[in-house]
Amino acid sequence: MRAFFWGLGIFMLANAFLCLLRAYLGPTVADRILAVNIVGTKTLVVLVLLSYIFGRSLYLDVALVYGLLNFLVTIVAARFMETGRLRGELT
Amino acid sequence: MKTLRAAVPLMLFWLVLTASVRIADVVMGAILSLLLGWWAANTLWRDTETPTLSVRQTWRFCLYIPWLIKEIVVAAVGVAEKVLDPAMPVDPCVIVHRSPLTRSVSRVAFANSITLTPGTLTVDLEDGTFTVHCLAPDFAAGIENGDMERRIHRVFEE
Amino acid sequence: MSTLDAILNTVAALLCIVGAFFFFVGTVGVLRLPDFYSRTHAATKCDTVGAGSVLLGLALLQGFDPATLKLLLLAVLVLISSPTAGHALARAVFRGGLEPWTRPGHRTGGGVS
Incomplete structure (x- = not known):
């Protein structure tokens, strides 16, 4: 079962690198942010897999914080793209 | 409080x-x-009021989740078919949908549900007017027939 | 007891494989689709299903444990945050004035109002 999860994790990392290709190519800024967001989600899953493989639930906390930060980064970047500033009212 | x-x-x-x-x-x-x-x-949240849900609404929301998950899986399979097809038969279009939903909770729930279901993505949302991007025209029918809207209405606004 | 374990393991492995498949579809979609909006489709949907499926499989494998609760919490987090992030990005780009790509030759559906 462990070998299976190692394989799954490596597969996930390969996918993440392919997504980084989109971040490199991406014609617009939004494409790059989206690609980084996807890489973040994949990293989250890899962290969870590692927590199972090593049997340490500490990695789950790391994954949780990673997921929250990933969400926050995307929202902030989107907002900055939309309004050009970070403080004050939206619209 | x-x-x-x-x-x-x-x-x-x-x-x-x-x-x-x-x-x-x-x-x-x-x-x-x-x-x-x-x-x-x-x-x-100094100036915003927090949304309130009654017990019944919470219960109905819990019933809504499994239905939504089923829809999401169907959606993902639909998108997978389109993406993996070598010819890639996507034909994106943008539709504008006006919704009678009034509470902001239900609008948010509706927008999120749209984004999660077959080939549709909420692009803009202003006063009950949803701008939706569809991956193919047949996906748009799922929103226009109002099935999901009725479910959301039943959950939050009754 | 061991047959139950075997069934549980098989189901969990199947869920993980399904998740990996959807992740792969998401990657292919992000690389192949023609414009930003369509890529957001692939990214939000396939990643949500993929992550949810893998996390559910692992939660089954863990059994009853505090870690299971954390896994479910993570699944809920992905389920809520992924479409919201996609929508926020799409809105920013839409208000910035990026026209959606349409198949050359015919324009279906209503235009942008």
């Missing part, structure tokens, strides 16, 4: 994270979540 409503979920979150019921941990969590809840109620 607002403080409490923010503090209780924080406390639950703390319990899940620490996964211990030792007195010191629980007391620490209670103090921290009360402080954070107080801060959130006075700084973050």
